[in-house]
Amino acid sequence: MFLNQSLSNSMRNLSQRVKVVASSAAAYSQTAKMLPRVVLCDPVEYQYECKAMFDGVAEVIKIDPSTDRREFIRRLQPGGTLEGVIGLFERNQSIGRIGRFDEDLISELPSSIKWIAHMGAGYDKVDVLACKERGIGVSNTPGAVDDATATTALYLMISALRGFSAAERSLRAGNWNRSHSSESTHDITGRIVAILGLGGIGLRFAELVHAFPMRILYHSRRKVAAAPEWCEHYDKEHLDEMLAQADVLSVHVPYTKETRNIVDETVIRKLKKGAIIVNTARGQVVDEEAMIKALRDGHLSGVGLDVFCNEPNIDRRWYDIPNAVLLPHLGTATADSRKKMELQALRNLCDFVLTGKGADIVPELR
């Protein structure tokens, strides 16, 4: 009797609880429907963190990794699965499928889209001026990339000055050849490095090479207030003076219309004979043809390159230049940096949904 009574009470409670759960699920799905929608144009690795960040903030839509540019545009249109999205997350990976966020693509985006959260410090993939015209904000991930990219520049510089990469290639080919370690290789300590673009990465690189120590000169768009006193500033009028002293030119400017081939033949020839160039910025900021010519005629004694003009189909002549240290754009390729960059890009998108603005809005749109 007691058991029956208790069973029927439990059944009543259960049925009430089911009703409560069902109605809160309905309410939740109602809320979920009303949440703003954002789209991930590239897969995210830190899915748990992403889910937690956007929980109750936005409906996050992942697009099929096979989606190409036409399909992406089609889905954004009224009636498409991405209709009404207000913000996008993207990284360089989607270049091969969706392509650049150039003027054409920006003009096809629906007016609902008001934010593009780019994962990476260099945002040359996104036409920010076209975004500005359409009232779309763009964020990047400064800071998160500094350590990994500066370390890459450091490796390229050391390897080029000491001839380590060439020696390793020779060793792996079965040659125990120590003759490279003669006049063409140099100590790092006491040499002079010129940094072009003293931003986040340039400054971190300066801190690292200061440890040798090296003498550090720099040219940036303007004198950097945060630069330590051991970073010697050279303005545009005195650029030649800086170049003439440098054993190493390390390039850290963003790729823009203004910086395309900023290191051209004239700049290269103003470097002292035997200097090396390190480029971890973008291939397009250094004139590759002029660099190859200067390596061949001995004006440059080496280069260290993480970036190239036509990645990944780089100029095949690079393979045969022994004093070129080459990496396949590995600047930020560490688990730690990728995590920092991804979460920072997602945070910018989430903050845009919550407050109308991501913290790392790019300088052109501030």
Ligand SMILES: NC(=O)c1ccc[n+]([C@@H]2O[C@H](COP(=O)([O-])OP(=O)(O)OC[C@H]3O[C@@H](n4cnc5c(N)ncnc54)[C@H](O)[C@@H]3O)[C@@H](O)[C@H]2O)c1
């Ligand atoms: N190899 C890689 O994997 C990798 C990784 C991250 C970033 N990058 C590249 O490195 C670049 C620099 O990144 P960052 O985070 O240091 O950027 P940043 O914006 O912090 O610094 C760039 C610096 O360049 C200066 N600058 C801009 N235009 C200039 C000009 N015309 N002349 C002189 N100085 C100029 C700016 O004033 C700024 O000080 C990125 O734009 C990106 O292209 C490459």
